[in-house]
Amino acid sequence: MTVSTAAILIVGNEILSGKTEESNARFLIGELRELGIELRRIVVITDSVDEVAAAVKELSSLFDIVFSSGGVGPTHDDVTIAGIALGFDEPVIRHPQLETRIRQYFGDRTNESRLRMADVPRGSELIEAPDLRWPVICCRNVFVLPGVPELFRMKFQAIRESFRANPFFVRAIYTTEDEFELAERLSEVALACPSVMVGSYPNFSSTDYRVKLTLESKDEKAVQDALSKLMACLDDQRIVRSD
Amino acid sequence: MTVSTAAILIVGNEILSGKTEESNARFLIGELRELGIELRRIVVITDSVDEVAAAVKELSSLFDIVFSSGGVGPTHDDVTIAGIALGFDEPVIRHPQLETRIRQYFGDRTNESRLRMADVPRGSELIEAPDLRWPVICCRNVFVLPGVPELFRMKFQAIRESFRANPFFVRAIYTTEDEFELAERLSEVALACPSVMVGSYPNFSSTDYRVKLTLESKDEKAVQDALSKLMACLDDQRIVRSD
Numbered sequence: 482m483t484v485s486t487a488a489i490l491i492v493g494n495e496i497l498s499g500k501t502e503e504s505n506a507r508f509l510i511g512e513l514r515e516l517g518i519e520l521r522r523i524v525v526i527t528d529s530v531d532e533v534a535a536a537v538k539e540l541s542s543l544f545d546i547v548f549s550s551g552g553v554g555p556t557h558d559d560v561t562i563a564g565i566a567l568g569f570d571e572p573v574i575r576h577p578q579l580e581t582r583i584r585q586y587f588g589d590r591t592n593e594s595r596l597r598m599a600d601v602p603r604g605s606e607l608i609e610a611p612d613l614r615w616p617v618i619c620c621r622n623v624f625v626l627p628g629v630p631e632l633f634r635m636k637f638q639a640i641r642e643s644f645r646a647n648p649f650f651v652r653a654i655y656t657t658e659d660e661f662e663l664a665e666r667l668s669e670v671a672l673a674c675p676s677v678m679v680g681s682y683p684n685f686s687s688t689d690y691r692v693k694l695t696l697e698s699k700d701e702k703a704v705q706d707a708l709s710k711l712m713a714c715l716d717d718q719r720i721v722r723s724d
Numbered sequence: 725m726t727v728s729t730a731a732i733l734i735v736g737n738e739i740l741s742g743k744t745e746e747s748n749a750r751f752l753i754g755e756l757r758e759l760g761i762e763l764r765r766i767v768v769i770t771d772s773v774d775e776v777a778a779a780v781k782e783l784s785s786l787f788d789i790v791f792s793s794g795g796v797g798p799t800h801d802d803v804t805i806a807g808i809a810l811g812f813d814e815p816v817i818r819h820p821q822l823e824t825r826i827r828q829y830f831g832d833r834t835n836e837s838r839l840r841m842a843d844v845p846r847g848s849e850l851i852e853a854p855d856l857r858w859p860v861i862c863c864r865n866v867f868v869l870p871g872v873p874e875l876f877r878m879k880f881q882a883i884r885e886s887f888r889a890n891p892f893f894v895r896a897i898y899t900t901e902d903e904f905e906l907a908e909r910l911s912e913v914a915l916a917c918p919s920v921m922v923g924s925y926p927n928f929s930s931t932d933y934r935v936k937l938t939l940e941s942k943d944e945k946a947v948q949d950a951l952s953k954l955m956a957c958l959d960d961q962r963i964v965r966s967d
Contacts, residue, residue, distance in 0.1 A: 495923060497763045498892075499753040500938065510742040520740045525766035555907040556924040557914045594907040631928050649741075664798040664837040671800045680738060681799040685874050695743065 484644050487513055488522040488540040492533055492552035492561050493628055496525055505550040505626070505633045512637065517646035517699070518546075528552055533564020541568070541622050546644070548637070551628025555594035565620050566602035574603045582615075610639035650701045652708050655690035655721040663692060666714045674707040676700055690721045727887050730756055731765040731783040735776055735795035735804050736871055739768055748793040748869070748876045755880065760889035760942070761789075771795055776807020784811070784865050789887070791880070794871025798837035808863050809845035817846045825858075853882035893944045895951050898933035898964040906935060909957045917950040919943055933964045 489509055495501040506523050513520045521544055526532040533552070540547045552561030566573045579599035584591050598615075607616035608624075617636050618625040624640070626633050656663070660683045671679040680695035696707045732752055738744040749766050756763045764787055769775040776795070783790045795804030809816045822842035827834050841858075850859035851867075860879050861868040867883070869876050899906075903926045914922040923938035939950045 494921065495925060495938075497753065497766070498940070499757045500894075500923070501925065502750070507745070510740065514742045521770055523740070523766075523768040527764055554924070554926065555904050557907070557911040558923060592904065594904040597907075629926060629928055651743075661798050661835065661837040664800070664840075668800040678737065680743070680801060681797070682738060682744065683797065683872060685872055695738075697741070 484518055484545045484646060486519045486521050486544040486546075488524070488544045488547045489520065490533075490536050490540060490547055490549045490623075491523070491525040491628075492528060492549060492564070493525070494528050494558070496551075497527060504630050505628065508630070508634060509548060509550075509637065512641060513644075514649065516641065516644050517648045518644055528558045528560050530560045530564045530567055533561055534567035537565050537568035537623055545622065547623045549623060549625050550633055553598075553625060553627050555597050561625065562600055562602060562618075565623055565625065569602055569604075569621060571603040571620075573600050575599050576601045576605070576607070578607065579616075586614075608640055612639045647699050649697060649699055650704045651695060651697045652704055652723065653696075654694045654708075654711065654715070654723045655692070656694065656715060657689075657691050657719045657721060658716055660692050663694075663715075667694070667711075670707060670711050670714065673710055674703060676703045677707040679707070679711075727761055727788045727889060729762045729764045729787040729789075731767070731787045731790045732763065733776075733779050733783060733790055733792045733866075734766070734768040734871075735771060735792060735807070736768070737771050737801070739794075740770060747873050748871065751873070751877060752791060752793075752880065755884060756887075757892065759884065759887050760891045761887055771801045771803050773803045773807045773810060776804055777810035780808050780811035780866055788865065790866045792866060792868050793876055796841075796868060796870050798840050802840075804868065805843055805845060805861075808866055808868065812845055812847075812864060814846040814863075816843050818842050819844045819848070819850070821850065822859075829857075851883055855882045890942050892940060892942055893947045894938060894940045895947055895966065896939075897937045897951075897954065897958070897966045898935075899937065899958060900932075900934050900962045900964060901959055903935050906937075906958075910937070910954075913950060913954050913957065916953055917946060919946045920950040922950070922954075 489506045491506055496503045524536050526536055549561055552559050563573055576599050583595055583599055587595050601618050602620045605618050605620040608619055609616045617640055626636050660681060667679055667681055676698055678697040682693045696704050698704050732749045734749055739746045767779050769779055792804055795802050806816055819842050826838055826842055830838050844861050845863045848861050848863040851862055852859045860883055869879050903924060910922055910924055919941055921940040925936045939947050941947050
């Protein structure tokens with residue numbers, strides 16, 4: 482599978498109510514970037530089966546892969562598995578292989594709450610990795626990750642290399658010109674270089690530049706061409722630096 | 725207008741690509757909480773007119789108010805106004821009052837890029853506040869805020885008190901019991917107290933507790949009742965603290 486686009490679905494009242502600071506999307510943004518995958522959407526929803534179902538249905542059809550975070554523990558507010566199943570119109574089944582491993586691992590301490598960890602939407606795959614005691618559950622193109630940041634990172638890192646794509650190329654120019662004066666010239670560069678994403682980010686706190694301009698593409702030559710065009714229309718006396 | 729639910733719409737490739745760390749939703753989570761408004765969703769999308777339109781249409785119909793962040797500058801990648809207009813099936817018009825103020829303020833430096841700041845979806849209101857040079861644009865129930873964090877905060881703070889609602893009441897208990905052992909008892913409390921949100925958050929890094937349990941409602945007495953029920957079924961030897 483060639484992966485080029487991704488979405489992140491964060492399930493958790495605790496994020497929306499400010500009880501817990503979000504860190505999984507924050508972490509994944511950098512990881513996906515480094516892997517050359519274009520992150521196209523992040524959605525944070527409450528612990529609701531219907532909301533998970535609707536979000537999974539939409540995100541999985543719009544983007545190549547979806548990472549969910551949270552809602553996979555044993556308590557009443559853990560509804561991600563049920564929501565994904567509903568979104569894909571599949572029942573939740575108890576995965577025989579997972580059930581066996583849970584019974585073996587917990588022995589006498591096996592109870593219904595622990596066995597719930599073997600429940601998956603029908604048709605899910607188990608992705609094993611050497612560093613993982615428990616596999617990552619993948620339902621169609623949705624990778625189900627836990628909300629606890631340490632576990633989220635551990636599970637993602639165990640599977641990350643399977644997603645590696647071609648890298649992004651980015652150039653940035655920092656100028657003291659005003660964004661209102663630059664807007665028209667930037668539009669011309671953006672129009673002339675449709676394969677390059679041209680970004681413009683005003684800065685009100687830094688003392689040494691007013692606008693950061695970025696050029697970005699997976700095509701390195703296209704970025705170089707856009708850079709030449711951009712440099713040709715900027716006031717070079719007002720460029721602070723580039724990187 | 726009584727406001728009880730809200731959503732945040734972040735428009736910005738720079739967030740999704742990791743060029744800029746998201747801070748406006750992070751800020752607003754705390755503000756809305758303090759105001760007694762239930763934040764129900766956060767969506768981060770790319771700089772696309774169609775994506776803004778679809779998100780605005782959905783969020784504005786599901787929740788009482790929506791705050792958008794970003795995409796309101798003068799450059800080609802600033803598409804929030806066009807997207808909101810499309811989502812509400814309204815044209816973008818140049819607001820006469822805003823245009824006059826821009827012409828007065830900038831005088832000879834008035835240009836098309838600056839005048840674009842007077843473009844709003846038809847039917848928008850201008851919300852003035854003593855601390856603001858430029859009003860907040862509000863289109864139906866969507867409050868349009870800039871992406872630059874300093875400006876976002878300044879504009880939100882100028883209008884925040886108009887949203888104040890009844891406060892939330894929250895109690896938290898920290899225990900060394902295991903979430904897998906607690907799950908069933910928590911379900912019973914949640915079932916017995918439908919007006920209270922019962923949360924369970926395992927912790928793998930702290931040394932002194934394993935699970936944080938939270939009880940939350942706008943009804944203070946309901947939280948107290950739920951707390952009594954919860955305490956009655958917890959092992960009090962294993963409660964580390966409560967707040």
